[in-house]
Amino acid sequence: MMHSTLHFSLGMVVGTALTYRPLLDAWRRKAALAPHLRRWLIVAYGLGVYAIVPNLLRRAGVPHDLCEAWFMNIFLLSSALNRSIQGSALYGPFVMGILVTAQYAVLLRAIHRSAPPA
Numbered sequence: 001m002m003h004s005t006l007h008f009s010l011g012m013v014v015g016t017a018l019t020y021r022p023l024l025d026a027w028r029r030k031a032a033l034a035p036h037l038r039r040w041l042i043v044a045y046g047l048g049v050y051a052i053v054p055n056l057l058r059r060a061g062v063p064h065d066l067c068e069a070w071f072m073n074i075f076l077l078s079s080a081l082n083r084s085i086q087g088s089a090l091y092g093p094f095v096m097g098i099l100v101t102a103q104y105a106v107l108l109r110a111i112h113r114s115a116p117p118a
Helices: 004-029 034-051 053-059 070-074 078-084 091-114
Strands: none
Touching (some): 034 091, 053 078, 070 078
């Protein structure tokens, strides 16, 4: 079974991939970034939470067989990934750390870009 942090990280990667294009376009046009940054972060973290729903259900007491059933693949291929990747307790926090650091760097750069020249 794959560790929940890797499920969360993969959800964040999918969310980032789905929403980076409008953010990049707004950045290049020098348009307002706040709505795009908000959508980018909400979708990335929202899909991260969505990806760990089977793990949360398991913690809530739902039987393991139900949490690993084929229909749980609607949560970003959760049960398929659990069958193919074992463990990953080291990769999950590493990937999540890189994603959070990258998001923080983009936010800092956006703040720097929007600050009036001194």
